[in-house]
Amino acid sequence: MDQAYRALLARHDGEDRWLLLQTLLTGPPRRALYGMIGMPPGGRLLDVGTGFGPLAVELAGATGGTAVGVDVDVDRLRQAVALRDLVRASGWGPAGARAGAGGTSFAAGDATALPFPDGTFDAATIRFVLQYFPEPGATLAEMARVLRPGGAICVIDVEDGMSIVHPEPPAPLARLRAAFAELQRARGGDRNVGRKVPGLLDQAGFTVTAVLVMPQAAYGPSSPSDVDRTFLFDRFSLAADEMVARGLLTEADVRAGLRVLSDDELPPRTTIEGHVAVIGRRRP
């Protein structure tokens, strides 16, 4: 599958390239989860806020089921279709991935008003989406509605309280990171949503069966061409004007932070980034 993400990355020059880089960066912990979600073999899966659709295609492939990926961004959905067709035609990845691509479709729709009747799906996933929402509980309640009783849910999201870098990054980069988190808060999002997901699921009518931390940890030097650096550079660059407009940083601060990412070889460091994955079942 990673070959397909790289192939799409090579020809995709949209400003959301960072999302494909993120898909590559988070492959191993994402795939480690699939056996734990409790999607029945041959079941129907819904992936909300699907982006380029990696969870939809990979999970349908892993379970021999079908998947629908829903997103509000129709341009991105076109890329998701292109990626799915690439996997289907290329012969890349395990046979299951090709079959999963064959069983995956995409639909435009809003997470808070999903375009499906009650009880349509056996399982539902939502990854890296709730962190942008002022009312994540409303989306979880809507996901409960379209799941059958006993249907499985898996929510994966960020929790900045589990983000550790040692030694500390250079000050201009640390300032840029902090301003980016502040921007997400100012837009109504929450980069500490991970710790809140279990309680929100409970309130939305789910029994929480597992709360997992998916750490991505590494030690080594850091070069400008590393995927994690390119990913951060793209994300921060996109948000630069808004950070300045909101008075979170000066233009000079932004330039200094981006320069660290694009120019500096950093000495070996330990990075630990924890994402929270919460699995549950819809109560009858």
Ligand SMILES: C[S@@+](CC[C@H](N)C(=O)[O-])C[C@H]1O[C@@H](n2cnc3c(N)ncnc32)[C@H](O)[C@@H]1O
């Ligand atoms: C960070 S991306 C995550 C994509 C994908 N889940 C993944 O893990 O690669 C967040 C996605 O949520 C979508 N999104 C944002 N608001 C939404 C809404 N109200 N309803 C459906 N999708 C939404 C965005 O268009 C974007 O594709």
